[in-house]
Amino acid sequence: MDKHPFWSALASAAVPYIPGEQPRDRVFIKLNTNENPYGPSPRISADLLAKEPFQLYPEPTCYHLRKVIAEGYGLTEDEVFAGNGSDEVLGFAFGAFGDENHPFAFPDITYSFYPVWTDFWRTIPVQIVPLREDLSIDLKSFPDCDGVSVIANPNAPTGIALSAQVLKDYLAEHPNRLLIVDEAYVDFGAESMVPYIHEFPNLLVVQTFSKSRALAGLRLGFAMGQKELIDALIRIKDSFNSYTVSRLTQVCGALSFEDSAYFNETVSRIMHTREQAKADLRSLGFQVTDSKANFLWVLHPSVSGSDLYTALREEGILVRHFSAPALTDYLRITVGTDEEMEALKKALIKILEKTS
């Protein structure tokens, strides 16, 4: 028992999320944390950063950034909330919409931070919903009662997406149930629910600048929904930390969001590389889901996930392996550059030859 006299019950009971490895010296080909290999919009310049008055607090509501996002997506500023990464935004959302009377439901295989947040808030009953045999999310198995359904779309780590039509039908059939759609990976080929925010008061969409916009290092995520939902997030945030998003992050976020040409070009490139990698991995005998994300979820019938992980690490390639029983056979491989995926392919050929 690790309990210490000064520790709260929460600190004692915590079962933290474990993020992917961040090697301190980048000697690895890093395909383990779904980062974007191309870097952010070149509109972000040193000169622009230097102009910011570092000594002044940031605008606490991220007003300009929210305005840029709202304009880009056909929303109003008060339908957008920005936070310190989509993890913080989701963490706040779990606290804003979950309690004894607002139970949560999410899939058994999904972003592994969801159960950590329901534990963090302590009072949220949770129902875990199994995926279908084909690893897709089965909305029909979610509970019908009042409460909150949370899905990642595309789902992580499977990469499989539901269509907007399926989600619209679900929202229409469950007007008293809130649906939180975590669209961290949506820009890589799935359908966003943002166009339906005005239609559904029970829809909250969360996105991030860490993946398609290549700003993982700067920590920026945002939620979109009708004003009543955004107001609840603001209340939680302002009860915890007034200034969650750094000045530099706000500036870089707005510049990046406005540069749709660069965004489209790099996202297309990643999607193209992904489809090539799918074909290559299948040709090596891997089972590969039809991922619409910037990662692949793969399983080899003859080598275990953990053996492959270790062997790839020895070859200088980091991928993500999860030890949970349902996930342990698989690997999650981030889509890097064409060159990185070529190196991965070569390493896998070498490893598979050794083991056969």
Place this chain on the structure above:
Amino acid sequence: MDKHPFWSALASAAVPYIPGEQPRDRVFIKLNTNENPYGPSPRISADLLAKEPFQLYPEPTCYHLRKVIAEGYGLTEDEVFAGNGSDEVLGFAFGAFGDENHPFAFPDITYSFYPVWTDFWRTIPVQIVPLREDLSIDLKSFPDCDGVSVIANPNAPTGIALSAQVLKDYLAEHPNRLLIVDEAYVDFGAESMVPYIHEFPNLLVVQTFSKSRALAGLRLGFAMGQKELIDALIRIKDSFNSYTVSRLTQVCGALSFEDSAYFNETVSRIMHTREQAKADLRSLGFQVTDSKANFLWVLHPSVSGSDLYTALREEGILVRHFSAPALTDYLRITVGTDEEMEALKKALIKILEKTS
């Protein structure tokens, strides 16, 4: 009643902290949020920041930054925790050390976020301890039971500091009670408790880069204490958000901390300006506490705090006025540059002439 069907009890009950105004266009002389007028260490260069790989997640534990702080203060890395502003660090500390069985106590007049955090965590019983008549903190009035005492030293918004000896005596007399010392303003002339961390397992010290190190815009705070206390903070943080501190903030924080010459020079300058401003305000009839912070806590016997606030605003000078009954007669005035304080003095002379 603002409750919405989707809102949690926490969202419905929230009474958020209200930060000082952040005007969107800087046309005011801004003496309202205790920012540093001199800007951060010139070692921070935009070119250096631009070299960071924005697309890669930051090191989640802020390892290099913690190492720099630990070396500067004679601690080990595992005795330092870094977060997204000292507000986040304090917010985590309230969750890490407070619950039904770990009640909190803090002064009635202090940083107004403390009661917001005890509400945020929902289960923490709170005892509010009145200040002495002279506005100083009276540790003798704090409860003797197990639990947590939180003080700001110097206190906000009074600026009055307790000596290290008084705090050491308190720690020695209450080994089963945790003392959190919020040293946001300590560098402006009070005694830090950091040298006593190895002596007292019941001491947690929280500091910020927002004031003496002029990085409010970048969001960086840190806690120091024995490893067991730091471990509890890590558990809370990793149950909420893995990557709370941006890459750029980590880099700037380390550069700034290492530049002790610039730090000493700008802190001395602010202290010098503060003492001059104290004398000037007293000569205008103000009561001024002996602030050891980068702000003054002042009261004029013939003009109310809110009238002065409004009149100064009309003169283009923002100061902080709190509407709570015990604080409403006062103003909190940040120590700016000599020129800004001169402008303040002139404006006050003009206002006081009008009202007399």
